[in-house]
Amino acid sequence: MFTFLRRRFGRPDAAFDPHWHDLLTTHFQHWSGLTPAELQRMEHLVAAFVTGTRWEAARGFDLTEDIKVLIAAQASLLLLGLDIDGYEDLTSVIVHPSTVRLRGVHPTGGGVFSSAPRVIAGQAHYQGPVVLSWAAARRGAQYPAAGENVVYHEFAHRLDMLDGVIDGTPPLDDEAALARWAEVCTAAYDSVRADGSPVLRNYAGTNPAEFFAVATEVFFNRPVELEEHEPALYAELRAFYRQDPAVRCAAAGR
Template sequence: MLSTLRRWFGATPALFDDRWEPVLERDFAHWNALTASELERMRMLVARFFHETDWEAARGMDLTEDVRVIIAAQACILLLGLEIDEYFDVSSIIVHRSTVTLNGTHRAAAGTVSDAPQHLAGQATPKGPVVLSWSAVRRGARAPQQGQNVVYHEFAHRLDMLDGITDGTPPLGSESATRRWSDVFTPAFERVSAGDSVLRAYAATNTAEFFAVATEVFFNRPHDLVMHEPDLYEQLRTFYRQDPARRFPHPAPVRCDTTCASRISPDAITISNVAQHPGQEFVPVDDRPTESTRVGGLDVPVLFHILGHLVPSEEALSKST
């Protein structure tokens, strides 16, 4: 709404603050790999995103300027090569300090249903908010070699939603491009469902999650994708109009064990006794829940739509990689 009003009334174009440059150079690894022309466009995109987004701090979150610009820059990487300069119908960005734990029935990998606790790092809903865990955002920005980035994941969902259908196929411009996309993505999805893929198991949840996870690997571990899924890499390179494999030198092999897996902080939010059903919503409770804390009737400002797209936290994901 805020960005729409600015466009209607012809507000002065947003300006990139020079103070943001060292912040991004320090805390967003991909910023330092961009060319001069890419940086010029990125500064414009980041400035617009920063100033035209409605930001909301969840309980206990200190939503500083640095936090907002680091989120903005990661979201804008996906727009860098596209012909659009903004995400549409994002009502707000809600930032939590840490992960959200969801207790109750939920969708799991390969279309299964689970009642195990689900640690969430982010969520995107059609025409609604994007919810992010700052701890996950920060790790993704600083350590792309781990292959996971909650901002890339959630905003890939937002691109997928542009045509009104969240199915892992964003608007591609032609029927032939859509057919080619399906010809490549369908067998790649089948491979991850069978456990034979460079993509983590969460990509097998459904085709929408497959596209979001593939986007993370495309930007963070492009050489792995080129080696194991070259046709998938080519489709993503054509869609995003970027070539991360050329942008980054080929990395040395990295073994990621429990020492580099992220951990859930003790102040993570917990949500209890919530089943995942169509149309149901769940509410984040206090950061340190007590026995008297209940989901129903809480006076809290944020509702999460269960049907939105949920990203497991890095702790949960590390168990499936």
């Protein structure tokens, strides 16, 4: 963390603008559920993210500071309890106004490939940029009950990539934690693939990496339901992120 703080907070312009507090209170539902201590750390993380990130706009898109702040706050929530700079390898955040159209051959499942253009809400590249749809990012910040959040999803992929393997397992403390994580996540992943889930959408069954990204979305957005239906998975995510969003929801009366 200290490298992170030096690297990002060494910038003289990495200050949290008080105006951002109103912006985030209005447009990022999670913001008002944070404790004063959490808010203080989030302010540092958000300021560092906004000023320390290379931002790129899709052609013709007006990428305002408010948009950067709202994306930065969602990405920073994942780092709130961690003592690592999870996004150190991030080269840039590329923001599109609505959906992102991809070209090129891609797998569609079952060994089938297609060259038809794909429309997606976001994408995380290993040691490269994160690509986001602003429409999806804005929706995710404002309406957590829907469960989906493209920023949590893509930045969870970034955390997964930290150990160099994109396999749904972010860096964990030790072998015991790794074994427990593998056991719990494999059981939950197999269950989603076999029977679906009342809280994890079917996309979680695509592969273990997507499982972790989708589970992260639900952990922050529908924590009470996740804890109720998948208590072991919730406990693993709580231990990794060192946050308890279900308690936060209860405190906020949600």
